[in-house]
Amino acid sequence: MPTQGFALFESAIGACGIAWGERGVAGVQLPERHANATRDRLSRRFPDASEAVPPPNIQQAIDGIVALLRGEARDLSNIALDMEGIPPFRQAIYAVLRRIPAGATLSYGEIAARLGGGSDAREIGEAMGKNPFPIIVPCHRVVAAGGKPGGFSASGGVATKLRLLNIEGARVGDAPTLFGNLPLAARPGQGR
Numbered sequence: 001m002p003t004q005g006f007a008l009f010e011s012a013i014g015a016c017g018i019a020w021g022e023r024g025v026a027g028v029q030l031p032e033r034h035a036n037a038t039r040d041r042l043s044r045r046f047p048d049a050s051e052a053v054p055p056p057n058i059q060q061a062i063d064g065i066v067a068l069l070r071g072e073a074r075d076l077s078n079i080a081l082d083m084e085g086i087p088p089f090r091q092a093i094y095a096v097l098r099r100i101p102a103g104a105t106l107s108y109g110e111i112a113a114r115l116g117g118g119s120d121a122r123e124i125g126e127a128m129g130k131n132p133f134p135i136i137v138p139c140h141r142v143v144a145a146g147g148k149p150g151g152f153s154a155s156g157g158v159a160t161k162l163r164l165l166n167i168e169g170a171r172v173g174d175a176p177t178l179f180g181n182l183p184l185a186a187r188p189g190q191g192r
Helices: 035-045 056-069 088-098 108-114 121-129 157-168
Strands: 005-011 014-021 024-029
Touching: 005 035, 005 056, 014 035, 014 056, 024 035, 024 056, 056 157, 088 108, 088 121, 108 121
Parallel strands: none
Antiparallel strands: 005 014, 014 024
């Protein structure tokens, strides 16, 4: 089924993008170096889509993403995703990820255990790298063994991942965060 449209939107981390079809969100694009690069990336990912005003359900998804990236506690697990063409095993991984709350993390091994132990970190890592729905399917909340950040395939790599986790108030590794004990809304720059 063809993608119907895409739009750019501003967030606390820069110009993001979203594409949609009849079944829901077809993809999310984290910021590139500038808005035109984000637009170009979306156009390459979804060549049959035209830039358009998002319909109400997609605007609600955008509003949720923007709020989450502003540091507000938001649950994006009810956003409809167009999973056509995504293999069932990756869909199962993404379902586990969508249940990780903001501010929390799971290791690759913990995800494998939740999937019944029949997969390994490499398979899960591959699914993370192919995630078409970052933020909605929060692959940034997946960490390596021992709480180490692990990799991240979006523009900016691990620095972007750590920024996203910091916005959400998640701890990575053993290092305490400066504002880690404050409620999310009370942290400087958060919850406004």
